[in-house]
Amino acid sequence: MRRILLSMLLMLLVVSCSYADVIELPPPNKTGGMPLYEAETLRHSTREFADVEITSQDLSDLLYVTAGVNRDSGLRVYPVARGVHDISVYVFDKNGVYKFDALKHSLELITGGDYRQATSKPAYAGKAAITFVYVQDLKKWEGEGAPEDRIEKWGFAHTGAMLQNAYLFAASKGWNAVVRGTFEEARIRRILKLNRKQNITLVHSIGPRP
Numbered sequence: 001m002r003r004i005l006l007s008m009l010l011m012l013l014v015v016s017c018s019y020a021d022v023i024e025l026p027p028p029n030k031t032g033g034m035p036l037y038e039a040e041t042l043r044h045s046t047r048e049f050a051d052v053e054i055t056s057q058d059l060s061d062l063l064y065v066t067a068g069v070n071r072d073s074g075l076r077v078y079p080v081a082r083g084v085h086d087i088s089v090y091v092f093d094k095n096g097v098y099k100f101d102a103l104k105h106s107l108e109l110i111t112g113g114d115y116r117q118a119t120s121k122p123a124y125a126g127k128a129a130i131t132f133v134y135v136q137d138l139k140k141w142e143g144e145g146a147p148e149d150r151i152e153k154w155g156f157a158h159t160g161a162m163l164q165n166a167y168l169f170a171a172s173k174g175w176n177a178v179v180r181g182t183f184e185e186a187r188i189r190r191i192l193k194l195n196r197k198q199n200i201t202l203v204h205s206i207g208p209r210p
């Protein structure tokens with residue numbers, strides 16, 4: 001009897017832990033916003049950020065516009081080579097680090113705590129409300145028969161399409177944004193617990209201006 005009770009308790013623990021690790025996002029807005037031409041005209045990089053949090057609705061909308069699913073087929077707002085979605089968006093905010101699940105439109109908690117500064121050397125973007133770290137997963141290409149010498153380039157092309165989406169969202173909200181190709185790779189890899197098949201492409205800070 002004791003053993004049954006113990007295993008039931010263990011099962012309960014496992015279930016509640018796995019629920020706690022997934023953060024549901026509100027459904028994203030798919031209409032409205034600033035007209036595209038105006039957002040294009042306002043898009044630019046700026047390196048000053050207010051140390052404020054954004055709402056979960058704004059985060060949901062930002063993630064949808066950057067990397068969301070826009071068709072029943074599971075395809076996204078950005079184009080990909082051979083239908084392979086090899087880039088994951090990791091989200092750093094004041095409260096933790098998360099991985100965006102585009103299909104479920106939710107966040108998986110990687111670790112709690114404020115690690116934004118770790119993505120920011122020099123320190124200018126460490127206060128940004130949100131920093132995205134784009135990570136290419138080479139495992140996604142296994143069995144696809146893609147030419148070896150193209151895979152990394154395609155990953156950067158996918159990242160470029162996504163980050164432009166995020167820049168346009170920032171412009172439309174009157175926020176600042178800056179993408180970075182120079183960052184402390186080893187440090188970020190440790191925080192994200194990346195394996196040898198996962199490589200960081202770019203880092204992107206986005207958020208309200210001071």
Ligand SMILES: Cc1cc2nc3c(=O)[nH]c(=O)nc-3n(C[C@H](O)[C@H](O)[C@H](O)COP(=O)(O)O)c2cc1C
Binds near residue numbers: 179202
């Ligand atoms: C691939 C790439 C890497 C970049 N790396 C950095 C960087 O490490 N640090 C930085 O401050 N800006 C970086 N930028 C932002 C550029 O400096 C910026 O886009 C450029 O000055 C043009 O300004 P604009 O974005 O306002 O048009 C990078 C941009 C790209 C596309």
